[in-house]
Amino acid sequence: MNVSVVLFTSDLRLHDQPPLRAALDGSREVVPLFVVDRAVAAAGFTAPNRLAFLADCLRDLDTGLRERGGRLVVRSGDVVEEVCRVACEADADEVHMAADVSAYARLREARLRRALEGEGRRLHVHDTVTTAVPPGALTPASSDHYAVFTPYFRQWSRQPLRDALGAPRTVRVPGPIGSEDLPSRRGLPGLSQGLAPGGEAAGRRRLTAWLRDGVAAYEDRHDDLAGDATSRLSPHLHFGTLSPVELVHRARRKGGGGADAFVRQLAWRDFHRQVLAARPDAADSDYRTKRDRWRSGRAAQEDIEAWREGRTGYPVVDAAMRQLMHEGWMHNRGRLLTASFLTKTLYIDWRVGARHFLELLVDGDLANNQLNWQWVAGTGTDTRPNRVLNPVAQARRHDPDGAYVRRWVPELAGIEGPAVHEPWKLSASERAACASYPDPVVDLSEGLARFRRARGRE
DSSP states (O other): OOEEEEEESSOOOSTTOHHHHHHHTTTOEEEEEEEEEHHHHHTTOOOHHHHHHHHHHHHHHHHHHHHTTOOOEEEEEOHHHHHHHHHHHHTOSEEEEEOOOSHHHHHHHHHHHHHHHHTTOEEEEESSSSOSSOTTSSOOTTSSSOSSHHHHHHHHHHSOOOOOOOOOSOOOOOSOOOOOOOOOSTTOTTOOTTOOOOSHHHHHHHHHHIIIIIGGGHHHHTTOTTTTOSOOOHHHHHHTSSOHHHHHHHHHHHOSHHHHHHHHHHHHHHHHHHHHHHOGGGGTSOSSOOOOOOOOSHHHHHHHHHHHHTOSSOHHHHHHHHHHHHHSOOOHHHHHHHHHIIIIISOOOHHHHHHHHHHHOTTOOHHHHHHHHHHHHTSSSOSSTTOOOOHHHHHHHHSTTSHHHHHHOGGGTTOOGGGGGOGGGSOHHHHHHTTTSOOOSSOHHHHHHHHHHHTTOO
Protein backbone atom coordinates (compact mmCIF):
# COMPACT_ATOMS: atom_id res chain seq x y z
CA MET A 1 0.00 0.00 0.00
CA ASN A 2 1.29 3.46 -0.90
CA VAL A 3 -1.88 5.48 -0.43
CA SER A 4 -2.87 7.91 2.32
CA VAL A 5 -6.19 9.49 3.24
CA VAL A 6 -6.24 13.12 4.37
CA LEU A 7 -9.29 13.90 6.46
CA PHE A 8 -10.05 17.61 6.16
CA THR A 9 -11.98 19.04 9.10
CA SER A 10 -11.45 22.68 10.07
CA ASP A 11 -8.37 23.08 7.87
CA LEU A 12 -9.91 23.60 4.42
CA ARG A 13 -6.85 24.90 2.59
CA LEU A 14 -3.86 23.87 0.52
CA HIS A 15 -1.31 26.43 1.78
CA ASP A 16 0.41 25.50 5.06
CA GLN A 17 -1.46 22.21 5.25
CA PRO A 18 0.69 19.80 7.34
CA PRO A 19 -1.61 16.75 7.10
CA LEU A 20 -1.70 16.97 3.31
CA ARG A 21 2.05 17.56 2.96
CA ALA A 22 2.81 14.64 5.28
CA ALA A 23 0.42 12.40 3.36
CA LEU A 24 2.13 13.29 0.08
CA ASP A 25 5.58 12.49 1.46
CA GLY A 26 7.31 9.86 -0.58
CA SER A 27 5.28 10.48 -3.75
CA ARG A 28 2.24 8.82 -2.28
CA GLU A 29 -1.20 8.92 -3.78
CA VAL A 30 -3.67 10.72 -1.56
CA VAL A 31 -7.42 10.71 -1.07
CA PRO A 32 -8.44 14.22 0.10
CA LEU A 33 -11.62 13.51 2.08
CA PHE A 34 -14.27 15.63 3.75
CA VAL A 35 -17.08 13.95 5.67
CA VAL A 36 -20.32 15.83 6.27
CA ASP A 37 -20.71 14.74 9.87
CA ARG A 38 -24.34 13.94 10.64
CA ALA A 39 -23.59 13.92 14.37
CA VAL A 40 -22.82 17.64 14.19
CA ALA A 41 -26.25 18.32 12.71
CA ALA A 42 -27.92 16.00 15.21
CA ALA A 43 -26.30 17.96 18.06
CA GLY A 44 -27.68 21.23 16.70
CA PHE A 45 -24.33 22.75 15.76
CA THR A 46 -25.09 23.43 12.13
CA ALA A 47 -26.27 26.89 11.16
CA PRO A 48 -27.31 28.13 7.70
CA ASN A 49 -24.58 30.79 7.54
CA ARG A 50 -21.84 28.30 8.39
CA LEU A 51 -23.26 25.69 6.00
CA ALA A 52 -23.15 28.25 3.17
CA PHE A 53 -19.61 29.32 4.01
CA LEU A 54 -18.58 25.66 4.29
CA ALA A 55 -20.04 24.94 0.85
CA ASP A 56 -17.95 27.78 -0.59
CA CYS A 57 -14.85 26.44 1.15
CA LEU A 58 -15.31 22.90 -0.14
CA ARG A 59 -15.89 24.06 -3.71
CA ASP A 60 -12.79 26.23 -3.55
CA LEU A 61 -10.75 23.39 -2.05
CA ASP A 62 -11.92 21.05 -4.82
CA THR A 63 -10.96 23.65 -7.43
CA GLY A 64 -7.48 23.99 -5.96
CA LEU A 65 -7.02 20.23 -5.86
CA ARG A 66 -8.17 19.83 -9.46
CA GLU A 67 -5.67 22.47 -10.57
CA ARG A 68 -3.02 20.14 -9.11
CA GLY A 69 -4.38 16.98 -10.67
CA GLY A 70 -6.49 15.86 -7.73
CA ARG A 71 -10.04 16.29 -6.45
CA LEU A 72 -11.97 16.37 -3.20
CA VAL A 73 -13.93 13.31 -2.12
CA VAL A 74 -17.07 14.13 -0.14
CA ARG A 75 -19.01 11.63 1.94
CA SER A 76 -21.83 11.96 4.48
CA GLY A 77 -22.52 10.01 7.65
CA ASP A 78 -20.54 8.90 10.67
CA VAL A 79 -16.98 10.19 10.29
CA VAL A 80 -15.29 7.06 11.62
CA GLU A 81 -17.32 4.74 9.41
CA GLU A 82 -16.80 6.83 6.28
CA VAL A 83 -13.05 7.28 6.80
CA CYS A 84 -12.61 3.53 7.30
CA ARG A 85 -14.75 2.85 4.25
CA VAL A 86 -12.71 5.18 2.05
CA ALA A 87 -9.42 3.82 3.42
CA CYS A 88 -10.57 0.33 2.51
CA GLU A 89 -11.70 1.36 -0.98
CA ALA A 90 -8.36 3.09 -1.64
CA ASP A 91 -6.29 0.37 0.05
CA ALA A 92 -4.72 3.13 2.16
CA ASP A 93 -2.43 2.27 5.05
CA GLU A 94 -2.59 5.60 6.88
CA VAL A 95 -4.87 8.56 7.59
CA HIS A 96 -3.75 12.10 8.38
CA MET A 97 -5.82 14.78 10.12
CA ALA A 98 -5.48 17.94 12.21
CA ALA A 99 -5.79 17.92 16.00
CA ASP A 100 -8.82 19.58 17.56
CA VAL A 101 -9.77 20.46 21.13
CA SER A 102 -13.49 19.98 21.71
CA ALA A 103 -14.70 16.99 23.69
CA TYR A 104 -16.53 15.67 20.63
CA ALA A 105 -13.50 16.05 18.36
CA ARG A 106 -11.24 14.25 20.79
CA LEU A 107 -13.73 11.41 21.21
CA ARG A 108 -14.02 11.16 17.42
CA GLU A 109 -10.24 10.99 17.11
CA ALA A 110 -10.02 8.21 19.70
CA ARG A 111 -12.77 6.22 17.96
CA LEU A 112 -11.09 6.66 14.61
CA ARG A 113 -7.71 5.56 15.92
CA ARG A 114 -9.17 2.37 17.41
CA ALA A 115 -11.10 1.57 14.25
CA LEU A 116 -8.12 2.10 11.95
CA GLU A 117 -5.72 0.17 14.15
CA GLY A 118 -8.21 -2.69 14.15
CA GLU A 119 -7.82 -2.76 10.36
CA GLY A 120 -4.03 -2.50 10.45
CA ARG A 121 -3.93 1.17 9.47
CA ARG A 122 -2.33 4.15 11.23
CA LEU A 123 -3.77 7.51 12.24
CA HIS A 124 -1.45 10.53 12.26
CA VAL A 125 -2.79 13.61 14.09
CA HIS A 126 -0.99 16.88 13.41
CA ASP A 127 -0.65 19.81 15.80
CA THR A 128 -0.24 23.48 14.79
CA VAL A 129 -2.74 23.19 11.97
CA THR A 130 -5.62 25.08 13.57
CA THR A 131 -3.48 26.80 16.22
CA ALA A 132 -0.09 28.49 16.18
CA VAL A 133 0.97 26.85 19.46
CA PRO A 134 -0.53 23.46 20.41
CA PRO A 135 -2.94 23.31 23.37
CA GLY A 136 -1.06 21.84 26.31
CA ALA A 137 2.35 22.90 25.03
CA LEU A 138 2.47 25.74 27.57
CA THR A 139 1.56 25.09 31.19
CA PRO A 140 2.29 26.92 34.44
CA ALA A 141 3.97 25.08 37.28
CA SER A 142 0.78 24.66 39.29
CA SER A 143 -1.77 23.66 36.63
CA ASP A 144 -2.37 21.83 33.38
CA HIS A 145 -3.30 25.08 31.58
CA TYR A 146 -3.14 28.84 31.87
CA ALA A 147 -6.25 30.43 33.36
CA VAL A 148 -5.09 34.03 32.81
CA PHE A 149 -4.20 35.38 29.39
CA THR A 150 -1.29 37.74 30.19
CA PRO A 151 1.17 35.13 31.54
CA TYR A 152 0.06 32.75 28.80
CA PHE A 153 0.78 35.40 26.17
CA ARG A 154 4.27 36.02 27.56
CA GLN A 155 5.11 32.34 27.15
CA TRP A 156 3.28 32.06 23.82
CA SER A 157 5.27 34.97 22.38
CA ARG A 158 8.56 33.20 23.17
CA GLN A 159 7.64 29.99 21.39
CA PRO A 160 9.41 29.27 18.10
CA LEU A 161 6.89 28.56 15.36
CA ARG A 162 7.37 26.02 12.60
CA ASP A 163 7.82 27.42 9.10
CA ALA A 164 4.71 27.87 7.00
CA LEU A 165 4.46 25.31 4.20
CA GLY A 166 3.75 26.10 0.58
CA ALA A 167 0.88 24.53 -1.29
CA PRO A 168 1.74 21.25 -3.04
CA ARG A 169 2.31 21.40 -6.79
CA THR A 170 0.77 18.02 -7.53
CA VAL A 171 -1.84 15.86 -5.82
CA ARG A 172 -2.40 12.38 -7.22
CA VAL A 173 -5.67 10.70 -6.25
CA PRO A 174 -6.20 6.97 -6.84
CA GLY A 175 -9.28 6.17 -8.81
CA PRO A 176 -12.02 5.42 -8.85
CA ILE A 177 -13.01 6.57 -5.35
CA GLY A 178 -16.65 7.60 -5.31
CA SER A 179 -17.76 10.99 -4.08
CA GLU A 180 -21.03 12.72 -3.36
CA ASP A 181 -21.79 16.03 -5.02
CA LEU A 182 -20.19 19.08 -3.49
CA PRO A 183 -22.53 21.03 -1.19
CA SER A 184 -23.87 24.36 -2.43
CA ARG A 185 -25.17 27.43 -0.64
CA ARG A 186 -27.88 27.69 -3.30
CA GLY A 187 -31.29 27.09 -1.78
CA LEU A 188 -30.17 27.16 1.85
CA PRO A 189 -32.88 28.85 3.94
CA GLY A 190 -32.26 31.48 6.57
CA LEU A 191 -29.02 32.95 5.26
CA SER A 192 -27.92 36.40 6.35
CA GLN A 193 -28.25 38.78 3.41
CA GLY A 194 -24.75 40.20 3.75
CA LEU A 195 -22.95 36.90 4.29
CA ALA A 196 -19.39 37.03 2.92
CA PRO A 197 -18.07 34.38 0.49
CA GLY A 198 -15.93 31.56 1.81
CA GLY A 199 -12.95 29.63 0.49
CA GLU A 200 -9.17 29.79 0.62
CA ALA A 201 -8.89 32.06 -2.41
CA ALA A 202 -11.22 34.63 -0.83
CA GLY A 203 -9.39 34.34 2.48
CA ARG A 204 -5.97 34.88 0.94
CA ARG A 205 -7.20 37.92 -0.98
CA ARG A 206 -8.59 39.41 2.22
CA LEU A 207 -5.39 38.64 4.12
CA THR A 208 -3.22 40.30 1.47
CA ALA A 209 -5.42 43.39 1.43
CA TRP A 210 -5.49 43.53 5.24
CA LEU A 211 -1.70 43.36 5.55
CA ARG A 212 -1.31 45.98 2.83
CA ASP A 213 -3.98 48.49 3.86
CA GLY A 214 -5.40 47.67 7.31
CA VAL A 215 -3.05 46.18 9.85
CA ALA A 216 -0.89 49.28 10.36
CA ALA A 217 -3.83 51.16 11.91
CA TYR A 218 -5.23 48.17 13.83
CA GLU A 219 -3.78 49.10 17.21
CA ASP A 220 -5.51 52.49 17.15
CA ARG A 221 -8.70 51.59 15.29
CA HIS A 222 -9.68 48.05 16.24
CA ASP A 223 -12.48 49.31 18.51
CA ASP A 224 -13.82 51.82 15.98
CA LEU A 225 -17.31 50.45 15.35
CA ALA A 226 -18.15 52.62 12.36
CA GLY A 227 -14.66 52.39 10.87
CA ASP A 228 -14.88 48.60 10.48
CA ALA A 229 -11.11 48.44 10.89
CA THR A 230 -10.77 44.81 12.00
CA SER A 231 -9.43 42.09 9.71
CA ARG A 232 -12.68 40.10 9.33
CA LEU A 233 -10.49 37.01 9.02
CA SER A 234 -12.22 35.10 11.84
CA PRO A 235 -14.47 33.04 9.52
CA HIS A 236 -11.41 31.94 7.56
CA LEU A 237 -9.60 30.97 10.75
CA HIS A 238 -12.66 29.05 11.93
CA PHE A 239 -12.89 27.00 8.73
CA GLY A 240 -9.12 26.82 8.35
CA THR A 241 -8.93 28.44 4.93
CA LEU A 242 -6.12 30.47 6.47
CA SER A 243 -3.37 29.12 8.72
CA PRO A 244 -2.77 30.77 12.10
CA VAL A 245 0.92 29.92 11.81
CA GLU A 246 1.16 31.71 8.48
CA LEU A 247 -0.80 34.69 9.82
CA VAL A 248 1.56 35.11 12.76
CA HIS A 249 4.63 34.89 10.51
CA ARG A 250 3.27 37.38 7.98
CA ALA A 251 2.08 39.85 10.60
CA ARG A 252 5.44 39.75 12.37
CA ARG A 253 7.24 40.35 9.09
CA LYS A 254 4.99 43.35 8.52
CA GLY A 255 5.86 44.66 11.97
CA GLY A 256 4.62 47.67 13.90
CA GLY A 257 2.11 48.27 16.68
CA GLY A 258 -0.86 47.23 14.57
CA ALA A 259 0.71 43.92 13.62
CA ASP A 260 1.65 43.27 17.25
CA ALA A 261 -1.94 43.93 18.36
CA PHE A 262 -3.23 41.59 15.64
CA VAL A 263 -0.85 38.81 16.73
CA ARG A 264 -2.11 39.27 20.28
CA GLN A 265 -5.63 38.48 19.05
CA LEU A 266 -4.34 35.29 17.43
CA ALA A 267 -2.81 34.39 20.78
CA TRP A 268 -6.21 34.89 22.46
CA ARG A 269 -7.57 32.31 20.04
CA ASP A 270 -4.89 29.80 21.08
CA PHE A 271 -5.48 30.69 24.73
CA HIS A 272 -9.14 29.76 24.53
CA ARG A 273 -8.30 26.49 22.84
CA GLN A 274 -5.88 25.46 25.57
CA VAL A 275 -8.53 26.29 28.17
CA LEU A 276 -11.17 24.20 26.39
CA ALA A 277 -8.72 21.34 25.83
CA ALA A 278 -8.05 21.21 29.57
CA ARG A 279 -11.65 21.91 30.65
CA PRO A 280 -13.97 20.56 27.93
CA ASP A 281 -17.03 21.03 30.14
CA ALA A 282 -16.47 24.81 29.92
CA ALA A 283 -18.35 24.65 26.62
CA ASP A 284 -21.56 24.30 28.64
CA SER A 285 -20.72 24.87 32.31
CA ASP A 286 -19.29 27.79 34.26
CA TYR A 287 -15.51 27.75 34.23
CA ARG A 288 -15.60 29.60 37.56
CA THR A 289 -19.05 29.53 39.00
CA LYS A 290 -20.57 32.61 40.63
CA ARG A 291 -23.63 30.58 41.62
CA ASP A 292 -25.78 32.89 39.53
CA ARG A 293 -29.52 32.51 39.68
CA TRP A 294 -30.14 33.89 36.22
CA ARG A 295 -33.50 35.49 35.47
CA SER A 296 -36.21 33.33 33.95
CA GLY A 297 -39.92 33.61 33.33
CA ARG A 298 -42.03 35.73 31.03
CA ALA A 299 -40.35 39.08 31.65
CA ALA A 300 -36.91 37.59 31.09
CA GLN A 301 -38.07 35.92 27.87
CA GLU A 302 -39.42 39.22 26.58
CA ASP A 303 -36.05 40.85 27.28
CA ILE A 304 -34.26 38.01 25.48
CA GLU A 305 -36.43 38.43 22.40
CA ALA A 306 -35.86 42.20 22.40
CA TRP A 307 -32.10 41.58 22.61
CA ARG A 308 -32.13 39.01 19.80
CA GLU A 309 -34.16 41.24 17.50
CA GLY A 310 -32.20 44.42 18.14
CA ARG A 311 -34.95 46.39 19.87
CA THR A 312 -33.67 46.86 23.42
CA GLY A 313 -33.93 50.64 23.17
CA TYR A 314 -30.16 51.02 23.49
CA PRO A 315 -29.07 51.96 19.97
CA VAL A 316 -25.50 50.64 19.98
CA VAL A 317 -26.68 47.26 21.33
CA ASP A 318 -29.43 47.09 18.72
CA ALA A 319 -27.06 48.15 15.92
CA ALA A 320 -24.66 45.32 16.77
CA MET A 321 -27.44 42.73 16.97
CA ARG A 322 -28.82 43.85 13.62
CA GLN A 323 -25.37 43.65 12.06
CA LEU A 324 -25.24 40.06 13.30
CA MET A 325 -28.56 39.26 11.66
CA HIS A 326 -27.59 40.88 8.36
CA GLU A 327 -23.99 39.72 7.99
CA GLY A 328 -23.67 36.64 10.18
CA TRP A 329 -20.78 38.54 11.75
CA MET A 330 -20.38 41.22 14.40
CA HIS A 331 -17.62 43.66 15.26
CA ASN A 332 -15.64 42.42 18.26
CA ARG A 333 -16.44 45.50 20.34
CA GLY A 334 -20.10 44.91 19.54
CA ARG A 335 -19.79 41.32 20.77
CA LEU A 336 -18.40 42.49 24.08
CA LEU A 337 -21.03 45.12 24.75
CA THR A 338 -24.02 43.05 23.60
CA ALA A 339 -22.84 40.14 25.76
CA SER A 340 -22.36 42.40 28.76
CA PHE A 341 -25.80 43.90 28.25
CA LEU A 342 -27.47 40.48 28.15
CA THR A 343 -25.61 38.86 31.04
CA LYS A 344 -25.12 41.79 33.40
CA THR A 345 -27.64 44.51 32.57
CA LEU A 346 -30.47 42.05 31.86
CA TYR A 347 -28.97 39.29 34.04
CA ILE A 348 -29.69 36.50 31.54
CA ASP A 349 -27.73 33.23 31.44
CA TRP A 350 -24.66 33.50 29.18
CA ARG A 351 -25.61 30.20 27.52
CA VAL A 352 -28.71 31.87 26.02
CA GLY A 353 -26.53 34.46 24.29
CA ALA A 354 -23.83 31.98 23.30
CA ARG A 355 -26.46 29.75 21.67
CA HIS A 356 -27.93 32.66 19.71
CA PHE A 357 -24.50 33.70 18.47
CA LEU A 358 -23.77 30.14 17.33
CA GLU A 359 -27.03 30.13 15.38
CA LEU A 360 -25.92 33.11 13.30
CA LEU A 361 -22.14 33.63 13.41
CA VAL A 362 -20.30 32.37 10.36
CA ASP A 363 -17.22 32.23 12.62
CA GLY A 364 -19.19 30.43 15.35
CA ASP A 365 -16.25 28.71 16.98
CA LEU A 366 -16.98 26.67 20.12
CA ALA A 367 -13.84 27.62 22.06
CA ASN A 368 -13.85 31.32 21.19
CA ASN A 369 -17.59 31.79 21.42
CA GLN A 370 -18.26 29.97 24.68
CA LEU A 371 -15.19 31.20 26.51
CA ASN A 372 -15.58 34.80 25.35
CA TRP A 373 -19.17 34.71 26.57
CA GLN A 374 -17.98 33.36 29.91
CA TRP A 375 -15.27 36.03 30.08
CA VAL A 376 -17.88 38.76 29.67
CA ALA A 377 -20.38 37.09 32.01
CA GLY A 378 -17.75 36.87 34.73
CA THR A 379 -17.86 33.08 34.95
CA GLY A 380 -14.73 32.56 32.84
CA THR A 381 -11.12 33.73 32.86
CA ASP A 382 -11.69 37.48 33.34
CA THR A 383 -9.77 38.71 36.39
CA ARG A 384 -12.48 41.37 36.90
CA PRO A 385 -15.60 39.19 36.77
CA ASN A 386 -18.01 41.86 37.97
CA ARG A 387 -17.17 44.59 35.46
CA VAL A 388 -20.19 45.92 33.56
CA LEU A 389 -19.93 47.67 30.19
CA ASN A 390 -22.24 50.67 30.06
CA PRO A 391 -23.71 50.70 26.52
CA VAL A 392 -24.07 54.49 26.43
CA ALA A 393 -20.50 55.09 27.58
CA GLN A 394 -19.28 52.42 25.15
CA ALA A 395 -21.19 54.07 22.30
CA ARG A 396 -19.75 57.50 23.06
CA ARG A 397 -16.25 56.08 23.12
CA HIS A 398 -16.35 53.73 20.15
CA ASP A 399 -19.02 55.35 17.93
CA PRO A 400 -18.61 59.00 18.92
CA ASP A 401 -20.62 60.59 16.12
CA GLY A 402 -23.19 57.77 15.88
CA ALA A 403 -22.32 56.62 12.36
CA TYR A 404 -22.43 52.91 13.29
CA VAL A 405 -25.83 53.27 14.93
CA ARG A 406 -27.30 55.20 12.00
CA ARG A 407 -25.99 52.52 9.60
CA TRP A 408 -27.80 49.68 11.34
CA VAL A 409 -30.78 51.38 13.05
CA PRO A 410 -32.58 53.25 10.26
CA GLU A 411 -35.31 54.46 12.63
CA LEU A 412 -32.67 56.79 14.08
CA ALA A 413 -30.99 57.81 10.84
CA GLY A 414 -32.34 61.35 11.13
CA ILE A 415 -30.76 61.97 14.54
CA GLU A 416 -27.47 63.79 14.10
CA GLY A 417 -24.34 63.38 16.17
CA PRO A 418 -23.95 61.59 19.51
CA ALA A 419 -27.54 62.36 20.51
CA VAL A 420 -28.47 59.22 18.58
CA HIS A 421 -27.12 57.14 21.47
CA GLU A 422 -29.76 58.38 23.93
CA PRO A 423 -33.00 58.84 22.00
CA TRP A 424 -35.03 58.89 25.23
CA LYS A 425 -33.44 62.29 25.93
CA LEU A 426 -34.61 63.88 22.65
CA SER A 427 -37.16 66.62 22.57
CA ALA A 428 -40.78 65.59 22.12
CA SER A 429 -40.79 66.52 18.43
CA GLU A 430 -37.50 64.70 17.75
CA ARG A 431 -38.68 61.61 19.61
CA ALA A 432 -41.93 61.65 17.66
CA ALA A 433 -39.94 61.55 14.42
CA CYS A 434 -38.45 58.20 15.45
CA ALA A 435 -41.43 56.86 17.37
CA SER A 436 -41.06 53.38 15.86
CA TYR A 437 -37.85 52.91 17.84
CA PRO A 438 -38.62 51.37 21.27
CA ASP A 439 -37.98 52.79 24.70
CA PRO A 440 -35.25 51.08 26.79
CA VAL A 441 -36.23 47.68 28.17
CA VAL A 442 -34.53 48.54 31.46
CA ASP A 443 -33.00 51.56 33.15
CA LEU A 444 -29.23 51.09 33.30
CA SER A 445 -29.02 51.99 36.98
CA GLU A 446 -31.73 49.46 37.81
CA GLY A 447 -29.98 46.77 35.80
CA LEU A 448 -26.66 47.50 37.50
CA ALA A 449 -28.23 47.41 40.95
CA ARG A 450 -29.92 44.08 40.19
CA PHE A 451 -26.65 42.57 39.01
CA ARG A 452 -24.74 43.79 42.04
CA ARG A 453 -27.34 42.34 44.36
CA ALA A 454 -27.22 39.02 42.52
CA ARG A 455 -23.45 38.85 42.82
CA GLY A 456 -23.48 39.97 46.47
CA ARG A 457 -21.74 43.23 45.69
CA GLU A 458 -24.14 45.30 47.79
